[in-house]
Amino acid sequence: MSERPVAGAGAHAFGDELGGEMGSDSERLDDALYVVHGSRGSGGLGRLLYAVYLVAIFAGIYGFTLWRGVLVSSDPEFIDTMVRSGWGLGAIAVVVAGLVGLAWRLGSVRGPVVPPLPFIDQVVAGPLDRAIVLRERLALTLLGGGSIGLLLGAIFAGGVVGSGVGGVGTVAAGAAAGLATGLASALAWFAGQAGTRPRALVDVRHGLATGLRGLRLEELRRHAIRSTHAGGAVLAGDLRAVRLDVAAPVTRARGRRLRAxxxxxxxxxxxxxxxxxxxxxxxxxxxxxxxxxxxxxxxxxxxxxxxxxxxxxxxxxxxxxxxxxxxxxxxxxxxxxxxxxxxxxxxxxxxxxxxxxxxxxxxxxxxxxxxxxxxxxxxxxxxxxxxxxxxxxxxxxxxxxxxxxxxxxxxxxxxxxxxxxxxxxxxxxxxxxxxxxxxxxxxxxxxxxxxxxxxxxxxxxxxxxxxxxxxxxxxxxxxx
Missing domain, CATH: 1.10.357 (Tetracycline Repressor; domain 2)
Structure with a gap:
């Protein structure tokens, strides 16, 4: 085979942390990716960077301005009371917990690690280690969740500072909290798809690899088909089709009957x-x-x-x-x-x-x-x-x-x-x-x-x- 760029080389370090064997499986995966995508690679990192760019633009221009305007036009005494009484921090904690729980629930409907159907049938279904085959998508999920969380946390804290409260430390604390929330949401999203608890994935070396290897082909195909159907229904404006596709199967109270x-x-x-x-x-x-x-x-x-x-x-x-x-x-x-x-x-x-x-x-x-x-x-x-x-x-x-x-x-x-x-x-x-x-x-x-x-x-x-x-x-x- 002629010399060419290695499509999957950027994910090798992440594969090491996942504990996968980096020998022939990685080389064979690189060959498969070259056949599928060519020398340019899958383009997943480029799409992620563009999504982060859009989030930064819209949140920085509209989100920051709106949030700062709300704080500036609000009653300072009310805001001070909410902060001192702990109501504000309690509300933020509830929102964060809700986001993580929603991400976990979303993972059971449409997870983050969902390759296209041809890739599932031709590559994922092969003899290669599934943790190595799917590592790039999981790495991009964690990178995207952390990046977007970091941006939103910094912008949220920046609005607080822009209204005259706090300083540089507030922005740093907001960015750190946003990063932690983004990573936790990404892990919960993958945990929902893998059918495990988020804390089982905290061990990067073994937990994530075990979760990737535990993804069944039937589930991956189901998520891919559901994603395709839902995307087409959204483009067509058919909300009923979307609800039917994403609705969880009814398994409770099946023996109950409706009485007239x-x-x-x-x-x-x-x-x-x-x-x-x-x-x-x-x-x-x-x-x-x-x-x-x-x-x-x-x-x-x-x-x-x-x-x-x-x-x-x-x-x-x-x-x-x-x-x-x-x-x-x-x-x-x-x-x-x-x-x-x-x-x-x-x-x-x-x-x-x-x-x-x-x-x-x-x-x-x-x-x-x-x-x-x-x-x-x-x-x-x-x-x-x-x-x-x-x-x-x-x-x-x-x-x-x-x-x-x-x-x-x-x-x-x-x-x-x-x-x-x-x-x-x-x-x-x-x-x-x-x-x-x-x-x-x-x-x-x-x-x-x-x-x-x-x-x-x-x-x-x-x-x-x-x-x-x-x-x-x-x-x-x-x-x-």
Whole structure:
């Protein structure tokens, strides 16, 4: 064979740490990579550097500016109280734990070490040591997680320093914390794919190599096929196909059967049975609702709280409510089919809102009322705001479920991705803006808080009407 650059030479050091045999397996892998990619190599490092570059540009320009503006425009006394009381550090710890847990869960759906299908069948399935064959992708995952975490941590701390708090040490501490978070998230992502605990991978020499060797061909193929299907569905705007592809198989409560009890009670029983069969979805919805309720209680009672806290509370509540409202999305997915129990399309959608609304009120009302009263707020005001928020979340969920097909502009190459992103993010934006404004205005309304709540309730009813209008439009669109 003629002389050529060695495509895999950059990963040899990482292979040594993984404990793999570096003899003939590495040389044969280099030959295979040369056949597949040529002398330029796989290009994985170049793609990673470009992704890090984009993160640095957007986070440095927009993220830093927005974060610094939030801190500068916030009440210094409120921020000082949050820092001294430990609430700020506690919130950061919860966010970090949530990111690591989400990364671990994501790994079971689509892991970081997923070569293309031809590479899996022709190279990974061969006699080479799997830890050597897959080491480059794992190395890039760890490098990307650490780099992006380092950048975001430094930018986050830089915004704090830019607002007049702290100094160079704050930036160094933020960068170190971001690096640790990024590496932990990357390890958790791979641990989710390997089916092991993240702490088992801390031993770089043996843990990572064992995890790579434990990846089965069937799982790698399944992840690769799922990634291809999901990517095509996203480009086509088919959200139903994405949900069906990434949904975890139902393995719990399979022996339970749905019992008839009238049309509307049967719908509610069906939703409860569905939640019982997907406990992770219930836990996710409950955790997001509890966290969002705590943030909402702080914003509802503290006039000095930054507006972004109210927006984050509304976003968390939106995703928590959505995790419990799978039935509404299933109604939209079945648009155009014959109703099986005699309920109209919109009536069935309304019936599927009963369980998530009840669960949301049962979780959010006591948390916001108790925490709000401890922070000096009036329990009836906080409880009333939660009820109005439930209406706004119902509206956002309906708008998300019945949004229909993406606009034609989404398939124009010049600005299609932007149009697709805007189309997908409209319900989330509505929930963040309307819910965040409601929470913020209640905190500043004073004696006019009743009028603010009534106005918010009226807006929620109008938006719910828009959601049912879209449901009707989607229903008629499937008729011949």
């Amino acid at each position: 009890a009238g049309r509307y009670p049967t719908i509610m029983r069906r939703d409860l049975l569905g939640l019982r069969r997907t406990p992770f979805q219930v836990v996710t919805g409950a955790c997001l609702t509890i966290g969002g309720s705590a943030l909402a209680a702080v914003s509802l009672t503290q006039a000095g709280a930054p507006v972004i806290v109210a927006g984050l509370a509304a976003v968390a509540l939106y995703f928590g409510f959505g995790a419990l409202a799978e039935g509404v999305r299933l109604v939209a997915d079945n648009a155009g089919t014959t109703p099986l129990i005699g309920l109209g399309f919109r009536a069935e959608a309304a019936a599927h809102l009963v369980v998530p609304v009840t669960a949301f009120l049962a979780l959010a009302t006591p948390i916001t009322a108790l925490l709000g009263s401890r922070l000096g707020g009036q329990p009836w005001v906080v409880a009333g705001a939660v009820v109005v928020l439930a209406g706004l979340l119902c509206a956002a969920t309906l708008l998300a479920a019945f949004r229909g097909a993406p606009p034609e502009a989404s398939f124009v190459p010049e600005f299609g991705p932007i149009a697709m992103t805007y189309w997908y993010a409209r319900p989330l934006t509505l929930a963040a803006v309307s819910g965040g404004l409601l929470i913020n205005r209640v905190a500043h309304a004073g004696p006019n808080v009743g009028a603010v709540l009534v106005g918010g309730a009226g807006s929620a009813l109008v938006l719910i009407g828009v959601g049912f209008y879209l449901a009707r439009k989607l229903e008629l669109g499937h008729r011949i």
